[in-house]
Each structure stands twice: as C-alpha cells, then as structure tokens.
Amino acid sequence: VAGLGGHWLAGRRGVSAARDAVTLPAPVAPAPPVPAGADLSLSRLAPYVTPNREFYRIDTALVVPQVDPVTWRLRIHGRVRNPIELSFDDLLARPMVERYVTLACVSNEVGGDLIGNARWLGVPIKELLDEADPADGADQVVGRAVDGWTCGTPTSVLRDGRDALLAVGMNGEPLPIQHGFPARMVVPGLYGYVSACKWITELELTSFADFDAYWVPRGWSAQGPIKTQSRIDTPRPRSRPAAGPVTVAGVAWAQHRGIRRVEVRVDGGPWQEATPAPAVSADTWVQWSWRWDATPGEHTLQVRATDTTGETQTDQRAPVAPDGATGWHTVRVTVT
Known part of the structure; x- marks a missing residue:
C-alpha cells in the first residue's frame, strides 16, 4: 500500500507540473462578456461564475486519474469513415472557442448544489465528428475515460450547432486535474452522466441499440436532457x-x-x-x-x-x- 501510495503521489506531482507548464491558446471565438447585473452579489447566493475550487465534482474514480499530457491520445473511432487520433499538442493547435456553460449532475436533488457555471475553452466536438464522418446509424457517441468509465451522448446533439466542446480550459486556466485534465467533454443541455466525460481518451461512434454506457445497466436512462x-x-x-x-x-x-x-x-x-x-x-x-x-x-x-x-x-x-x-x-x- 505504501509503495502504491508513493507511486501515485509521484505521478500526481508530475502531472501537476505538466499542467502548470501548459499554455492555453487564445480562442478564435472568445466567450461573450458577462452582462452587467448578471451577478447580484448577494450573500448566500451562488455566484454567476463558479470558481474552480468550488465547482462540484461527481465521478466514479476512487483515485483521481493522473494523465500525462505528453503521452495522452484521443481516438475517434468505431462506426466512422475516417478514424482520427490526436495528441494534446494536436488538440491545442486547433482553433478554440470559449463559452460559458452550466453543468448539472443528474443526481442533484431539488434545491441541491451539484451544479455550476464556468467559462470553458475547447474545440467544437462537431468539427471533430465531421472530420471522422460517422457512418449511417451511428446515433451514439461513447466518451471513454482513461479508467474505462463511459457515457453515451446522442450524435445528433453533438452535431446540432450547440457549443459542445472537447474542453482543455476552465475559467482561464488548464482544466484542474480533478475536473478532467488534460481534456473533457462539455455539452450544454444534457446531464453530466451522458455527456461530461472527464479524462477522456476515446470518442467511439456506435448506436444506443448496440451499447449501454456505464450508468444505463445500473438503472439510469440512456438519454438525459436537463430538466427546468x-x-x-x-x-x-x-x-x-x-x-x-x-x-x-x-x-x-x-x-x-x-x-x-x-x-x-x-x-x-x-x-x-x-x-x-x-x-x-x-x-x-x-x-x-x-x-x-x-x-x-x-x-x-x-x-x-x-x-x-x-x-x-x-x-x-x-x-x-x-x-x-x-x-x-x-x-x-x-x-x-
């Protein structure tokens, strides 16, 4: 146990140093400015933009994955005509957009605080999928994390023009390690369990008929649009x-x-x-x-x-x- 703990701590220090060395590119499409009056600045009222240290974290990882951006790869494969593999440098070289998006967990009780709003920097997932060219019938994109966790997102949602991002930045800095460094998914309008894959390493095109993501066999719906x-x-x-x-x-x-x-x-x-x-x-x-x-x-x-x-x-x-x-x-x- 001591040996494993020491190995994990060494990896954590190394990944923290690698994250600190990342310089995020300037977005080609910056986020719109927060309008005056969006934050009422009242005591006890959640701020309009959630600080990274206060942003909720829900996942199945018993130990936060430590992913070296140098060796990280993203594979876009499955039912596509043009499989793609990207390094972290490849990803950072692509045109980035920046958007404010509120994420919410499906396990948020009425009145709960498993929700937060942040400014995300990333590559539009639609552009990546268009390059990969999904085959007919590939109605699900399975995001797979480095630890094997999966979420299933409707392909149509990721290509309908909304600001679905493969994000590398959060509130002006590289993603915090606990929030998915080096890359994660951010999809407006869907609960996180079907969209917000952290520490992502694969986007696999498949169908809802052929594959159930992690939470579906455990009794949760295959698709999770956010409720008002x-x-x-x-x-x-x-x-x-x-x-x-x-x-x-x-x-x-x-x-x-x-x-x-x-x-x-x-x-x-x-x-x-x-x-x-x-x-x-x-x-x-x-x-x-x-x-x-x-x-x-x-x-x-x-x-x-x-x-x-x-x-x-x-x-x-x-x-x-x-x-x-x-x-x-x-x-x-x-x-x-």
Missing part, C-alpha cells in the same frame, strides 16, 4: 430573517433552452413574478430576486421556473433516478 429547475439560495432553510423587506433570491436553469420566467409564492398563496438577472446565453443558469414584505411567524417559500418553450416546472416530486429530480424547491423560515 430553480432553487432558493436566500433566505436559507430554518433561518430567522427580521420582519420587513426581505430579498428572496436564487438561481434557475434550463440549459440550451433558457429561462423565461421565475415565480415565488409564500404559504401557498398566489405566485409572484420574480426578476431574472441577465445571462450570457441560454446555456447558463440565471440569478433571480424578489422582494418580500415579510410578516412575523413561520412561513413557507416556494419557487418555480418556466423555460423559453413555455414549460413550467411540475410540482410533482420525483427522485433523481432514472433521469433527474422534479418538484418545487421549498424553504421554511421563521420571521422575527
């Missing part, structure tokens, strides 16, 4: 705000569709329209706020969001399995 959701960040559950004006605020998301409306209600009363803050694009969450004239006593706050397709969150509570939780986030407070 919202969350109250302030006031916190069981807090004791003073009577009078109280700012109720939180975040709402419906990646790749966008948020049209956020509503709040108190004690089961009529829904009141909150004010959404501006956002970079439909691929990120939005902050929202609502002024509440709070009266003394115990109160229940609830929030719901409506996306740009007109779909409003259901009040029906459902667990995270098999394809994401549903329900309205509810917070109970005592006003003093």
Whole structure:
C-alpha cells in the first residue's frame, strides 16, 4: 500500500507540473462578456461564475486519474469513415472557442448544489465528428475515460450547432486535474452522466441499440436532457430573517433552452413574478430576486421556473433516478 501510495503521489506531482507548464491558446471565438447585473452579489447566493475550487465534482474514480499530457491520445473511432487520433499538442493547435456553460449532475436533488457555471475553452466536438464522418446509424457517441468509465451522448446533439466542446480550459486556466485534465467533454443541455466525460481518451461512434454506457445497466436512462429547475439560495432553510423587506433570491436553469420566467409564492398563496438577472446565453443558469414584505411567524417559500418553450416546472416530486429530480424547491423560515 505504501509503495502504491508513493507511486501515485509521484505521478500526481508530475502531472501537476505538466499542467502548470501548459499554455492555453487564445480562442478564435472568445466567450461573450458577462452582462452587467448578471451577478447580484448577494450573500448566500451562488455566484454567476463558479470558481474552480468550488465547482462540484461527481465521478466514479476512487483515485483521481493522473494523465500525462505528453503521452495522452484521443481516438475517434468505431462506426466512422475516417478514424482520427490526436495528441494534446494536436488538440491545442486547433482553433478554440470559449463559452460559458452550466453543468448539472443528474443526481442533484431539488434545491441541491451539484451544479455550476464556468467559462470553458475547447474545440467544437462537431468539427471533430465531421472530420471522422460517422457512418449511417451511428446515433451514439461513447466518451471513454482513461479508467474505462463511459457515457453515451446522442450524435445528433453533438452535431446540432450547440457549443459542445472537447474542453482543455476552465475559467482561464488548464482544466484542474480533478475536473478532467488534460481534456473533457462539455455539452450544454444534457446531464453530466451522458455527456461530461472527464479524462477522456476515446470518442467511439456506435448506436444506443448496440451499447449501454456505464450508468444505463445500473438503472439510469440512456438519454438525459436537463430538466427546468430553480432553487432558493436566500433566505436559507430554518433561518430567522427580521420582519420587513426581505430579498428572496436564487438561481434557475434550463440549459440550451433558457429561462423565461421565475415565480415565488409564500404559504401557498398566489405566485409572484420574480426578476431574472441577465445571462450570457441560454446555456447558463440565471440569478433571480424578489422582494418580500415579510410578516412575523413561520412561513413557507416556494419557487418555480418556466423555460423559453413555455414549460413550467411540475410540482410533482420525483427522485433523481432514472433521469433527474422534479418538484418545487421549498424553504421554511421563521420571521422575527
């Protein structure tokens, strides 16, 4: 055990040094600027852009993979007419785009924090797939990590024009090792278990009929589009705000569709329209706020969001399995 631990620590130091030596290329298409007012800068409210050190991490790796970028290779193969193999230098030499994208985990409970927004730098996956030229019927792209973990993403989603990236940068620096260095997938609009392969080493073109990715035999849906959701960040559950004006605020998301409306209600009363803050694009969450004239006593706050397709969150509570939780986030407070 001591020998294995020492070997892992040596590898970790080596990969950390290799990461520190990486110089990311400037994007040919920089991310749009964050609009004024996108971050309400309220206490307890999640920031519009999540710092790397606070970004959630969910994966099956018992030990974080230590991948040397010098020896790393990406294979694009399977049901393609033109298999491709790229080194890390090959990848960095390609034109890069930069985009803000919010990622969410399918195991995020209603009101949970397994979600974050970051500025990603990478190569559009569509361009790589177009070069590989998928064969007819190859409706699934299997991302495979260095430790063998797999996720299955619809080929059509990766080629429909959204900013699906093979990312090498996160918030202006090389990917943190725990977030997939040297490269990972970032796909707006899909839960991470079907799209966000970290430490990626393969993109295999296959079909949903022929292959089940890691989580599918374990009871999760083969395809996982993100559901419209919202969350109250302030006031916190069981807090004791003073009577009078109280700012109720939180975040709402419906990646790749966008948020049209956020509503709040108190004690089961009529829904009141909150004010959404501006956002970079439909691929990120939005902050929202609502002024509440709070009266003394115990109160229940609830929030719901409506996306740009007109779909409003259901009040029906459902667990995270098999394809994401549903329900309205509810917070109970005592006003003093």
